[in-house]
Amino acid sequence: MSHQSLMHPICEFLQWDSDFFSLRIGKAIPNRVDLDTMSQIKNWCKNESIDCLYFLSDADDPVTTHLLLHHQFDLVDTRMTLERDLIILPPFEPSTTLRLAHEEDIPQLKQIAKHSYHHTRYYFDGRFPVERCDDLYATWIERSCQGYADAVWVATEDSGAVQGFITCSIHEMQGEIGLLGVASKYSGRGIGHQLVMRALSWLQEKGVKSVKVVTQGRNIPAQRLYQRTGFLSHSLRHWYHYWQVK
Ligand SMILES: CC(C)(COP(=O)(O)OP(=O)(O)OC[C@H]1O[C@@H](n2cnc3c(N)ncnc32)[C@H](O)[C@@H]1OP(=O)(O)O)[C@@H](O)C(=O)NCCC(=O)NCCS
Incomplete structure (x- = not known):
């Protein structure tokens, strides 16, 4: 070398x-x-x-x-970063319970995470075993609850069943949304919207002035949600995977 x-x-x-x-x-x-x-x-x-x-x-x-x-580098993802400033947030009245995650929520969160991220490059690539990809996101949400994220908010039913989650972090006063997921049986009911709004107000309460989130170019539902909650395109890059034939 x-x-x-x-x-x-x-x-x-x-x-x-x-x-x-x-x-x-x-x-x-x-x-x-x-x-x-x-x-x-x-x-x-x-x-x-x-x-x-x-x-x-x-x-x-x-x-x-x-x-x-x-x-022979394979294009596996268009990585979109969106950004929103936190100067003014619209008033928001949640219609479901939103609270910080507890340790006991982790099994339910992992279950949601396992089924939520099929848009990502690990699945799209086709060469990583699907069960390992599921486990990757289950591990990510578990670690987020154990301190990898600064806050994990969950939406729950009155019964206590977890409907979805969002993770937020702050790095040098820049807010970041990490993982967002809503269980498919609760989709289209505004749970994702409420989780994003809760994350935005939490970040604003911490004095953060802007927040970024990364999603996939092919993930239209997520982009629509972020656009509805005031995010604008910030930057775009492409992920490639190069598999070496040995
Ligand atoms: C993206 C995701 C979080 C959206 O969650 P959601 O709870 O379904 O989102 P919402 O219900 O707030 O919004 C979804 C749609 O339902 C509509 N909607 C919201 N409340 C509604 C209501 N009460 N009645 C009817 N429709 C409603 C929204 O307007 C939106 O419409 P659109 O499809 O035209 O954009 C969810 O699909 C998900 O978990 N996806 C997999 C993981 C992922 O992609 N995460 C983001 C990237 S990290």
């Missing part, structure tokens, strides 16, 4: 993802490539015996897009 590549590694090995999927998974650091960086990336994959490399690409560089295509 050259001195240069030690200073500025071209890719990173993702230990958590690798352990989770029992594969060797890495991520490219740059968001654009030319012929030289592409050959560095492919050499890194070969040297590290990588099975799958994630590449998050800028959407506005034709050279990058052509090279990725030419080198």
